[in-house]
Amino acid sequence: MKALPYYKFYWQDWRASRTVQRMNYVERGLYRELLDECWVEGSIPSDHVELADICGCPEQVLTDAWQMLSKCFKDAGNGRLINLRLNEERTEHDQIRAAKAIAGRSGGLAKSNKVTPLVADAKQLLAAASGCHIEEKEKKKKKSREEKHTPPPPKGGGCEADECVDEVLTIWREVCVPAGLPEVIKVTPPRRKALRERLRDQGWIDLFREACIYAARSPEGSWMRGEGEMRWKATLDYFLKPGSVEKTVEKARAPLSVLRPPSNRQPVMAADEAHRLQVQRMPVMKLERVGAS
Structure with missing residues (x-):
């Protein structure tokens, strides 16, 4: 069973929380980002570098805010953190989804004249609700480990x-x-x-x-x-x-030659400048001729 792409947000509880009231706007924004990550992944890492990468902020900003944010998460072991309220919401959602899935399957079997109807008792619902999310995460982790040890040939x-x-x-x-x-x-x-x-x-x-x-x-x-x-x-x-x-x-x-021009290239002289220099040299040339005669 895949994780839901949404979760309930109780804005009254959010605004009434003393912990949230003591947060500044940066800490509140980081808290919401970490809640979203925790809902999708089931937990968040405890390493500040990874948390800063999740929130898209510098590590120092996350470190400064962690004194307040750490109150909202509990240690789940293996370097992971969870939010208790979010876990309760996930369990409630999974119970409802499991009940609907079993009821839908029972209705389908009844329509197809199956003899053995499926009856969902409380234990079945609780087991399905608590295990569906964990089982899905374990499958993803196992697949990730297999891909890490035996990676496919890259493109x-x-x-x-x-x-x-x-x-x-x-x-x-x-x-x-x-x-x-x-x-x-x-x-x-x-x-x-x-x-x-x-x-x-x-x-x-x-x-x-x-x-x-x-x-x-x-x-x-x-x-x-x-x-x-x-x-x-x-x-x-x-x-x-x-x-x-x-x-x-x-x-x-x-x-x-493409990166820079050759060093022996002579600059192009303007026409009027060349004419001026030629005129200046004319008297010198005339004196030399008179002296020679």
Whole structure:
């Protein structure tokens, strides 16, 4: 049984709650986001980095608000948190849905002249209500674990495994960091997700290595090391944007004549300036002729 795409919101209870009244507007908004996540997933993680990623806010904002938000959730073990009121609402909804499902099946069997009608007693309803949501979550977790240990071949022949992610980080540390580019302190879940998306493309990791060499060691790539007018330095997040690595490699492979004009090119002189210089030289030329005669 899938989770319902909605849940009841009792606005009177919300406004009457002393805990909610003591929250500021930021804490109330984060609380609603975490309630929605808790309804969909059954629980929320206790790690502040993951919670900040769920709410779409900086980790420091979540940490500052957690002193008030922690009062609304209880420890469920295994690093997960639950909201007791939300669990009661889920159980009530599941009981109603289970009763309707059993009654509908019994009505269908009665219409088809089946001899054994299904009678739903209190124990059946309670077991179905309490177990349907947990069973659904366990199936999803089991499927997720299987996909993690035996991932399907990615599209395009790329690589999404952890060893490929580690290889990208090693290239950055060995090539770019010694050249003064920012070091990667932590691989956050959004950053790891972006890495896996880029690694789906076949050959991306080779292009990434070439782009890093251009940015860290090439004279033409000095603008990526903060030596330009803007003092901008390339970061790993810049290369993880779609198309950034490809554009950098195109610049690295472009001929020097395309990147900058030849140094021996003479500036084009305006016509009136050339005529003025010719007139200035005429008396000198005339004196030289007289002296020669």
